[in-house]
Structure formats: structure tokens, C-alpha cells
Amino acid sequence: xxxxxxxxxxxxxxxxxxxxxxxxxxxxxxxxxxxxxxxxxxxxxxxxxxxxxxxxxxxxxxxxxxxxxxxxxxxxxxxxxxxxxxxxxxxxxxxxxxxxxxxxxxxxxxxxxxxxxxxxxxxxxxxxxxxxxxxxxxxxxxxxxxxxxxxxxxxxxxxxxxxxxxxxxxxxxxxxxxxxxxxxxxxxxxxxxxxxxxxxxxxxxxxxxxxxxxxxxxxxxxxxxxxxxxxxxxxxxxxxxxxxxxxxxxxxxxxxxxxxxxx
Amino acid sequence: xxxxxxxxxxxxxxxxxxxxxxxxxxxxxxxxxxxxxxxxxxxxxxxxxxxxxxxxxxxxxxxxxxxxxxxxxxxxxxxxxxxxxxxxxxxxxxxxxxxxxxxxxxxxxxxxxxxxxxxxxxxxxxxxxxxxxxxxxxxxxxxxxxxxxxxxxxxxxxxxxxxxxxxxxxxxxxxxxxxxxxxxxxxxxxxxxxxxxxxxxxxxxxxxxxxxxxxxxxxxxxxxxxxxxxxxxxxxxxxxxxxxxxxxxxxxxxxxxxxxxxxxxxxxxxxxxxxxxxxxxxxxxxxxxxxxxxxxxxxxxxxxxxxxxxxxxxxxxxxxxxxxxxxxxxxxxxxxxxxxxxxxxxxxxxxxxxxxxxxxxxxxxxxxxxxxxxxxxxxxxxxxxxxxxxxxxxxxxxxxxxxxxxxxxxxxxxxxxxxxxxxxxxxxxxxxxxxxx
Numbered sequence: 001x002x003x004x005x006x007x008x009x010x011x012x013x014x015x016x017x018x019x020x021x022x023x024x025x026x027x028x029x030x031x032x033x034x035x036x037x038x039x040x041x042x043x044x045x046x047x048x049x050x051x052x053x054x055x056x057x058x059x060x061x062x063x064x065x066x067x068x069x070x071x072x073x074x075x076x077x078x079x080x081x082x083x084x085x086x087x088x089x090x091x092x093x094x095x096x097x098x099x100x101x102x103x104x105x106x107x108x109x110x111x112x113x114x115x116x117x118x119x120x121x122x123x124x125x126x127x128x129x130x131x132x133x134x135x136x137x138x139x140x141x142x143x144x145x146x147x148x149x150x151x152x153x154x155x156x157x158x159x160x161x162x163x164x165x166x167x168x169x170x171x172x173x174x175x176x177x178x179x180x181x182x183x184x185x186x187x188x189x190x191x192x193x194x195x196x197x198x199x200x201x202x203x204x205x206x207x208x209x210x211x212x213x214x215x216x217x218x219x220x221x222x223x224x225x226x227x228x229x230x231x232x233x234x235x236x237x238x239x240x241x242x243x244x245x246x247x248x249x250x251x252x253x254x255x256x257x258x259x260x261x262x263x
Numbered sequence: 264x265x266x267x268x269x270x271x272x273x274x275x276x277x278x279x280x281x282x283x284x285x286x287x288x289x290x291x292x293x294x295x296x297x298x299x300x301x302x303x304x305x306x307x308x309x310x311x312x313x314x315x316x317x318x319x320x321x322x323x324x325x326x327x328x329x330x331x332x333x334x335x336x337x338x339x340x341x342x343x344x345x346x347x348x349x350x351x352x353x354x355x356x357x358x359x360x361x362x363x364x365x366x367x368x369x370x371x372x373x374x375x376x377x378x379x380x381x382x383x384x385x386x387x388x389x390x391x392x393x394x395x396x397x398x399x400x401x402x403x404x405x406x407x408x409x410x411x412x413x414x415x416x417x418x419x420x421x422x423x424x425x426x427x428x429x430x431x432x433x434x435x436x437x438x439x440x441x442x443x444x445x446x447x448x449x450x451x452x453x454x455x456x457x458x459x460x461x462x463x464x465x466x467x468x469x470x471x472x473x474x475x476x477x478x479x480x481x482x483x484x485x486x487x488x489x490x491x492x493x494x495x496x497x498x499x500x501x502x503x504x505x506x507x508x509x510x511x512x513x514x515x516x517x518x519x520x521x522x523x524x525x526x527x528x529x530x531x532x533x534x535x536x537x538x539x540x541x542x543x544x545x546x547x548x549x550x551x552x553x554x555x556x557x558x559x560x561x562x563x564x565x566x567x568x569x570x571x572x573x574x575x576x577x578x579x580x581x582x583x584x585x586x587x588x589x590x591x592x593x594x595x596x597x598x599x600x601x602x603x604x605x606x607x608x609x610x611x612x613x614x615x616x617x618x619x620x621x622x623x624x625x626x627x628x629x630x631x632x633x634x635x636x637x638x639x640x641x642x643x644x645x646x647x648x649x650x651x652x653x654x655x656x657x658x659x660x661x662x663x664x665x666x667x668x669x670x671x672x673x674x675x676x677x678x679x680x681x682x683x684x685x686x687x688x689x690x691x692x693x694x695x696x697x698x699x700x
Binding site (some may be wrong): 005008009026028030031032033037040041058059061062064065067068069070071072073074076077078079080082083105108109110113114154155159160161186187189191192193194195196198199200201202203204205206207208210211213225232252 | 293362398509510511512513514516517520521522523525527528550578580581583584585586587588612630633634635636637638639640642644652656659660661662663664666669670672673674676681684685686687689691692693694695696698
């Protein structure tokens, strides 16, 4: 792709004697996973469009340790956390935004106890803030009247009680928002959480992402929206298993906003 | 005067309450086998939660049908128990319906009338519960862990309540003095009364029998609690009070680990230094939990509070897709093991003697623990704020940090994080490559 993304790193800004208003925590999935990288770029396009003074850590970023903690390795988690906190504090970071609810939860709730105190936002919360403050103007979109169902990521929804931000953002698209029977506080997990993403499931009669995809398909959607790179993988796989990939798209909220504005 | 009934009554009362107190003490001792955990913060929020969730049943009604009938049984049981006060006074002092002579007739009539209506409603609600468990066979009452005692326990409680409500109404229906007192309180019992005829002697015998059986039944039920899932009627209150207030996604950071990590990261620390003398006798902190004593007292209170309703399991993504994990079973196993440890302590004069068993493997298998997605659906679903996820995570900590027994794929994922700061084997120097792709 050739379109020009402006992605300053903290090191670059520091060299210029500048400070960003907010740090974009890209996360491991957003940095390396091919599908998640598209979400990262879509979000950067939004940041660029809204002229947000942001920066990334780039090669100075390392895994939050969230996965290690959920997998039971508290030691590795704290090692990662303490290292990251050293970097973040050295750069005097105050505010962080991330597209990954797992990083969001970990940075927001588990870093303070280890000396890392920041205001942490999920990207849907930040996009909502950009829209409300008028920095991002949502003009007529291609999603007018499209049937969209939103799958709540566990670590945004139940874990941190944020159900409205992604829905408020989606509502600016004038789409038809459909709720699955299990949604918000009773939403079913996509199956990736608790480090399940990285292992084969235990013996059972079905995969969790298949069951969750069935929930979504019951709303007869054109688009399944998510706000998490792991949910993205699980739901995309689920749609493929159901052989619906030609009719139904799985998209992150940031991708929907970016593409609606021709970004 | 014949004081025999009064004396018998007093003995039954003392024995009934005494045995209950003895078991409550055991309950406290067992809960205290758990690790210390300071929960003295945010008192006002905690009282509020208890008022809303336990007293106000706010999470019960999330499922409207069972919630509605549960509230009837709950309110009915609490209010009807006011009548027990009169029974105890009558029993101890040989009076008959002391309320009739000390309260205004209309007030007494109102009270008993309310009790009778509630008793009838409780009977109906309990019957509905019985039908849900035994005729409609609602799925969550038939998981693997619900075979045998747990299934019987559920039904025994319902039978108890049916019998107690029936005895209360029969007692009123056959009490000629009450029926003829004109209190207006016999709203339900007046329709039952004709069944028993009008022979005063027969009626008196039935009334006395119902009266005695009623109070004995209540005392037996009280003592049944300790052995039953029905303990929730008491423990739901402390359980909701002490429940986690921080965001559900926030897992506690292990302080023992923090100490070690800080030491490792300290550039001034001497890696070859001998441990300080004073630490020589201390056993190093065990990470995570393999048995009930490694869990916190709150985890153990959770286990005793669980009434096995299965709302957690019915929302668990792992369980819904046929995996072995059931959050309810995690709670039941924890309680069963805790009871076993408690009995071991009783049998060995106050100390626990290793029985070669533990919570891990003997009750909860790694297969169950690794099936959890940590999604918090179980925690959200619990009507009294039990946290099965915390027990699962504690046990994962033990498996990984004490036994290095994570599934192989997770070990590779963690090795990647250690080596290159990402769960995949990609170079940290490539973290920003997406920018130019």
C-alpha cells in the first residue's frame, strides 16, 4: 500500500523536543497479525484525519504481559509490565489509547499496582471522543441502512463495563444496529480469551467461535462489527466455517469509520 | 400444672439451636483455613451491594421466571418466620397464641392473614421449582455435577418447604380458638378447616401435632443448612458484602512475585548474595493454589455460599460447547474438598494430617482449568456475586509457576514473549513494519 500514514514514534518526538497528547499502544496483534494490522492502519488514518497529536513506541513497545497473566504466568506478566512501565514513565506518558481490549484492561487495571498510572482508552472510546468534540466529522457513509451487529469483546464489556462507546460510534454511520440475543453483559465470548487464542481447545462438541458466529448470524447481518483483534480472528474464522464469507464481512469499528469516510 | 411440654420444648429448642451453633463455628473455622485477604475498604459501597444484591435480589430477577418465584419464597420465608417468635413464647411459657392476648385483634388478624397468604404463595412457588427440576427438567439442573446428592439436596429443600407451609396452614385450620376468634386472619385456613371435621378432640390432636411438627421441622431445617447448598440463605449476605468491587477484568497482582521481579530488575542487587539469615527458616511463598488452604478465605466463603443454581455454567462458553469445565463444579469441588479437610482436622484433634489428596487433580482437573476463556460470564451471572474465575486463575498460577505444566502451545507462546516481547516468534525490531506495508 502506498498511502502515506503519519506515525511518529516517541523517540522521534523526544528528539524534536515534543510531547504527544496521547500514546497509541499498538499491541502485539496490531503489530504482527496480518488482519489486525489493517485495524491498526485504519485507526491511524482516523488519527491522521482528525489531526491527533499522537505517537507510538514502535520498537520500544513490548507485549503487555496480559496473555502470560491469563495463562497463569504471573512472573512473566510482571516482568513485561515492569519493563513497559519503565519505558512509559521515562517518556512521561499520561494518556494511552489501544485497539486491543486485552491491552486496554491490562494497562488500565493491572499496571497501576506496579507503578504505571495512565488514563487508558479503548479506541472506540477515543473515536467517540473525537466525534463528540467535533475533531472527526462523520459525513454521509456507505453504511447507510446496512445491517450491522456488534460483538462485545469480554475485556471491554463485562471486564470494564464499556458497552456504549462502540455502539455510539456505530450509530453515527446511520446503519441499522442489530443486537444479538446474548449481548452486552451477557455477550458470549468469541473463544479467544484467557490465552485460548494460542492453544487448541479442550475436547468438546463445538468450537466457541462457531457458537458465537451462530449468535451473530441469527440477526441476519451484513456486517459483524468487533472491537478486538482476537475477536476479529475468531469471528472471521467462524464466518468461514459457516461458509458465509462472501455475504458477511467482519470489520473492526475503526475500519468501518475509516472506510465510511473514504480513508 | 403440667410443665412437661414446656420442658420438652425447651430441650428441643436448646438442642436444635446448640447443634446449629456448633456447626456454624465449624463453618467459620473452615473458611478461616483460607489465606488472609484484607477486605476492609469501601464499606458504604459494600453495604449498598449487599442491600441491592442479597436483600434486594437485584441479580435474581435478571432471569424473570425463576427470579419472580424466588422472591416469593424468599419474602415468604422471612416474614412467616416472625410467627416462630409466637411459637417459641407459647412453647416455653405454656401459653396459646400469645399474640391474640397481647396484640389488638385486628393487627393479629392482619399478621396471621399475611402469613397464610404468603404460606400459600410459597407452596405454589416451591411447587413450580419442583416442576422445573423434575418435570420440565431444565438443562442446567442436569449437568454431570448434578447427579446424586446435589440433585437430592435440591429436592429435599423443596419438600421441606412444602411440608412446613402445609403444617403451618393445618395448624391454623384445626385451631378452633383461632378460627372462632373473629380476627379475620384465617384467610386461607378457613377453607382447609372443613376437611378436618368438627370433632373438637380430633381437631385438638391434629392442631397439637401440626404445631409440634412445625417447630421441630423448622429446627431440623435450620440444622440441615450446614450440610446443604441451602446455606446460601445466610451466606449470600456476607458473600455479596465481600465481593470484588474493582473491574471484573482486573486480576490481582501477586505481591510475592512483585518482590522477586523488583529484585531481579534492581541493577544494584547482588545476584550471588546469600539470602538474609532471618529468611533461612521461612518456606518460600507457594505460587497459586493446588488445595483449598492456598485459596483465600473469600474463595472458601464463595464455595459455601453457592446454591448450585447453575446460572454460571449455563453462560459459560466452554461448558456451552461441551467442554468439561463448569464454573458451578469448581465451586462445588472447592466446598467438597474443604469439608473433607475440615473432617480430617476434626478426626485428628485439630490438625490437618496429609491425606494424599488435594483440590487439583483429585477434584478439579487441568483439563477443566485450561478450558476457561476468562470471559467473566460466570461471575456476571452469579446472583450472589461468587467468583469462580479467581479460583481457576489461582490454580493456573500453581500449574504454571510451581509445576511448569502449561499446555505446550502456551509454553511456546510464553517463550516468545520472553525472547522477543510478542506471543509470536517475530523480531521486536519489526514491530513498526506495518507502517510501511
